[in-house]
Amino acid sequence: MKLLSLHIENFGRLSDFDYRFSSGLNEIRAENGYGKTTLSAFIKAMFYGLPDNRKRDLFENERSRYLPWQGGVCGGSLTFEAGGKRYRVERTFGQKVAGDTFTLYDLDLGRPSDDYTENxxxxxxxxxxxxxERTVFLSERNLSGKNENQTVAEKLSDLVGSTGDIGAYDEAVKRIEEKRRALQKKGGAGEIADDQKRSGQIDVTLGELKALEGVIADDKNVMKSLQSEADALERERAELEKKRQAVLREEQKNAIRRQLDTMMENRNREFARAAELSRFFASGEPEEEELSAITAKESERQRLTNRANAPPKSRGEYDVFRDLSEETIARMRSVASxxxxxxxxxxxxxxxxxxxxPKAGAALLAFGILLILLGAVLGALLHPACFALILPGLILLLLLPIRGGRYQKAxxxxxxAIREAERVRQEKADVFAALTRPYPHPACDDPCDEVxxxxRRYDLARMMGEDARSENEEQLRAEAARLTEEIERFYRRFPLNPGGxxxxxxxxxxxxxxxxxRTIDRMQGDIDRFAAENGVSLKDKTAPAPSGGEDLAEKLRENQTARLALERRRAEIAAKIRSEEERMEERDALIAEKAALDExxxxxKRELNILQKTKYxxxxxxxxxxxxxxxxTKKAFLGYLAAISDESADFEMDTSFTVAKTDRGATRPVEGYSLGTRDLYALAARLALVDSLYREESPVILLDDPFAHFDDEKLARAIRLLQDLAKSRQIIYLTCSSARSAK
Amino acid sequence: MKLIHTSDLHIGSPMTARLPREKIAERRRELIESFRRVVEAGRAFGALGVIIAGDLFDSEVVTRRSAEAVASVIAEAPEMKFFYLPGNHEKRAFLDCGVKIPENLVFFDTGWTYFDFDGVRIAGRSETAEGMFSSLELSATGRNIVVLHGELRDRSAPGGVIGEREVPEEVDLLCLGHYHSYSEKKLSRRTTAVYCGTPEGRGFDETGEKGFALLDLSEGGVSVRFVPAAKRRLHIVSADLTGAKTAYDVFRAAEDAVREIPAKDLVRVLLTGGRSPDLRYGTEEIADRLAERFYCFEIKDESRLALNAEDYRYDKSLKGELIRLVSADESLSPDEKDAIIECGILALAGEV
Structure with missing residues (x-):
């Protein structure tokens, strides 16, 4: 990949700045404050954009730092060659990332390209x-910084291996750590601790339940002893009851005997009375026939006397009733009925x-007349149809005589019917009068009373009438006297009270x-039956009342109180045992839960162990x-170091590409050395790293005055190295000093 | 004459199978019902008696509810005689718990106790002792059954040790309790020792058929046969993951392993075999899908990671490096190596 040219519209202090790059070494020498660092930052910004405006420190906050001082559009363009094609990237930058723009042009085709995105x-x-920044961009400021980061490591592993999973390493370790922390946190928290805590709680509960077993066993022993007590109380009760029953039986026997005595006393009283009465009848008890005979004699004597004393006319008064018969009287009674x-x-x-x-006759009449009048008036005034009202009125009027006729007939x-009934009654009355007229009698309202x-008169007449005609007075009195003699003779047999x-x-x-x-007989029968039923002999005497009954009753009451109290206690214990046994039933679930928790x-713990080991x-x-x-990388580092210095010490490089020097037997990190020495080592390490990272394509190396702290010798060597490197790759070298010029 | 031989119901014992709380209570009730089932089966077979060779209850702590339930089962079969040998777990807990002991229940004491029942002498003792068989009095003419609780060894000793060589020849049946699976052993021409096993398994250490022994004693001879009686069986089955490529393959392997098992049973599936490092599956998902098919379902993963470090010799990735380094380390056990490698692979894949 190769840079071709750039145009800065506005970026930091640079404005309307253009530069054309050549292959190999591109040295840009300018005074301090020219904008060299800005230039290198622009190049980086063209590839990566500007980061979001978060950091407060101006130095750290690139966006704030590079927004144009003079105002205007911040941005520009960069043309480059990559993969055999030429591109131009154009970017502008706003206050925030959202305000940024990106465009990529394919210069060969002369149109926008989507071969690369804004990344x-x-x-x-x-x-x-x-x-x-950590690799191809070497500046004095970042030279000694840490070289390794996630993407550096990814890239290195991509070079070594075919998969990118080393990039997943951090995430993997993070996940492992999270999982581990979930299982076991500092301070005793975490899933393991939670499970152990719960398991411990269950242990405590199981321990309590185990102790509860002992409590249950104790309670059952208490129940046993309570049962023994209950048995003893029951035996005592049975004994007391037996005694009480014996006392009761004795008392009952005595009561029976007393009752028998009473019955016999009553009977004896009757005996005495009977003896007294037998003295009354010492001369013999008359039979009923004899008594009836005496009574009849007395009646006869009275009759005779009455007849002897009665005036004649009183006898004749009843003569008319002699003709009356029982049948006639019956007939009279029938008619009277x-x-x-x-x-x-x-x-x-x-x-x-x-x-x-009939009711409401007047109302019907009035309503009928009203209907007729209404019909006539409305028919005449409103509508002929209203005449129809006259018809119901007429009907109502006609109903009246019909109803009246029915009533009159009824x-x-x-x-x-009344007349007929009265006629019948009169007929009967006439017959009755004819039957009773011959027999003088007092008038009565009710004919039955008359009968x-x-x-009565008929009966009297029968009594008086038949003998009175044929007897004379002396005969009557003689007969009466005779009867009197017999009667007196009878009465003298008994000790009677005179005058009654x-x-x-x-x-x-x-x-x-x-x-x-009869009473004596009955009483005797009762006594015999009572004695037989109760197994008592008539000769038995009432025994003295048995003693101790009250005591026994008291003891029985005490026994019952004790048994009730014991029963309550047993019920309490039984309920306690039931409750305890119910609690014991949760043992199974707890044991299962504990087994699950322990597992x-x-x-x-195994998982934790594995996680820790996996992380390791x-x-x-x-x-x-x-x-x-x-x-x-180390080899390359040593090679570059040898090119720049005569150092022959041993060096170590760790996986973050930090260099340490073994000096006089001790390995020391290079931070302990002078700035120039550190920069020297860092430069060699960086260049070695770039070699490792970019084996197939050589990116542009951007050097922003990295040799500022080198001594002359090292500077010369570094410059020579730079020149050598420029033969195979494009280097942009920025410096503010002619002493450090590479040309 | 027929008799039922049962033992080791361990009523009141904790359930070792992982069951939810309500099923634990249900299962506990089922243990008591297993006793009822045995008695009812005995009645159906026409048995005249039931021999309980120990450990009817699990411990000396016998709840009143359990005791009353057992007593009611016995009392509801008044036509049968129950011969009860208290075992090493329960001792006299049932007899002393305060529940009314049914009249048709007799028990064996610590020394030899005899019952002559319909021409058969039934002898037993709840405590074993050295030389105990020397004082055993048997019927010379009739059948003899001896009831004990313990394990067979050469010589008798206290603590439930029964000397099989000391059993007199006149014994027809040695009805034993202690082991929870059915087994028979011929001790002599006439004597057969029988462990009837428990009629209902409680945990996954008690898989297989469970039931009771039906003893048939007649003039012609003595026979014993096992009668399955458990309401639920416990099964442990294996599902081989070797060759499984997806989670569905794993599920199918588990499903195939349990296909023939009835829904009322308790099942534990062991995932076995070698699994590919790229195979992703969750035992909880499998459990969720299969659990509803059975009364109780558990799944344990005992499979091994099928990994050959040689296959990764040229793998330049971090995963390959991890596998090579871990496999080569001799301080780690094979299980640890599998676990670390698997964890590392999952972590790099973002699946930890």
């Missing part, structure tokens, strides 16, 4: 701007069956005596790789 320098040299029914029918007809008069029928009165109803006394006593006997930790081995691989071209 012209990288595409052309295979190196970035920084790499360019029919009269009652007829009365009820009439009353019912009168009260409930009355027809109701009412007539009802009245007729009752008649019947003697038969009633006897009957009462007899009844009482009967009752007493994860082991895996991650990648570094070694990279160094090994770079050292392959390091030898060549």
């Amino acid at each position: 012209l320098g990288r595409e052309l040299f295979g190196i970035d701007a920084d790499g360019y 029919e009269i009652r029914k007829a009365d009820a029918r009439v009353a019912d007809l009168k009260e409930k069956s009355a027809p109701k008069p 009412k007539g029928e009802w009245e007729s 009752n009165a008649i019947e 109803d003697r038969m009633a006394q006897i009957r009462r006593a007899k009844s009482e005596y009967d009752l007493c006997r 994860s930790v082991a895996g991650k 081995w990648l570094e070694r691989a990279k160094e090994s790789l770079t050292s392959k071209y390091l030898d060549g």
